[in-house]
Amino acid sequence: AQTVTQSQPEMSVQEAETVTLSCTYDTSESDYYLFWYKQPPSRQMILVIRQEAYKQQNATENRFSVNFQKAAKSFSLKISDSQLGDAAMYFCAYRSAHPTQGGSEKLVFGKGTKLTVNP
Amino acid sequence: GAVVSQHPSWVICKSGTSVKIECRSLDFQATTMFWYRQFPKQSLMLMATSNEGSKATYEQGVEKDKFLINHASLTLSTLTVTSAHPEDSSFYICSARDFGRSLYEQYFGPGTRLTVT
Numbered sequence: 685a686q687t688v689t690q691s692q693p694e695m696s697v698q699e700a701e702t703v704t705l706s707c708t709y710d711t712s713e714s715d716y717y718l719f720w721y722k723q724p725p726s727r728q729m730i731l732v733i734r735q736e737a738y739k740q741q742n743a744t745e746n747r748f749s750v751n752f753q754k755a756a757k758s759f760s761l762k763i764s765d766s767q768l769g770d771a772a773m774y775f776c777a778y779r780s781a782h783p784t785q786g787g788s789e790k791l792v793f794g795k796g797t798k799l800t801v802n803p
Numbered sequence: 804g805a806v807v808s809q810h811p812s813w814v815i816c817k818s819g820t821s822v823k824i825e826c827r828s829l830d831f832q833a834t835t836m837f838w839y840r841q842f843p844k845q846s847l848m849l850m851a852t853s854n855e856g857s858k859a860t861y862e863q864g865v866e867k868d869k870f871l872i873n874h875a876s877l878t879l880s881t882l883t884v885t886s887a888h889p890e891d892s893s894f895y896i897c898s899a900r901d902f903g904r905s906l907y908e909q910y911f912g913p914g915t916r917l918t919v920t
Contacts, residue, residue, distance in 0.1 A: 717907045727894060729847075729911035775846060779907060789835065789900070791909060793846045
């Protein structure tokens with residue numbers, strides 16, 4: 685079974701600074717997707733960024749980028765120029781790329797990191 | 804696009820009663836829907852996966868007779884908590900997949916807070 689570990693229960697960052705959230709995972713599959721989701725106080729889950737395991741290039745979405753290290757099974761999220769609106773719970777998640785071939789379509793979530801942005 | 808709604812957003816019920824939560828995909832057909840449970844300050848735990856027109860697949864440890872899931876149409880799935888007890892109080896979130904739209908993305912509803920007194 686796949687597992688996702690987020691070792692930082694809480695993180696804080698000054699507005700306009702950069703912060704990196706850590707995520708490691710364990711899987712025996714070679715093809716999968718990794719995601720970072722944001723859950724603000726409204727509790728609405730918002731997809732921040734995704735990474736396909738077969739792609740070597742790290743995904744980037746505006747101020748959000750990832751450092752994907754497949755061999756190390758590491759998938760960290762970097763938030764640049766942090767804004768007050770970035771304050772939220774951040775969840776790292778894993779999904780098999782081939783659910784019809786023995787994998788699963790379900791998302792496996794880490795326990796989350798609460799990010800506080802200080803003005 | 805890709806909006807998922809849930810109703811109600813908050814419900815309070817008495818112990819022993821049943822409560823139904825609806826999950827609707829508003830602008831797409833959801834081939835698969837997922838139901839998650841989230842306790843305060845914790846992560847999302849998948850309860851079950853449902854495909855339209857077939858029985859839901861429950862995760863290990865989830866009582867299928869207590870948490871009834873119906874995915875009767877491509878835009879509606881319901882979760883019924885039967886004989887609710889205070890320990891069922893939680894935040895329930897649904898998500899939906901549109902295989903034709905995306906190979907991987909799940910679109911999440913805003914969640915339903917259930918309080919059992």
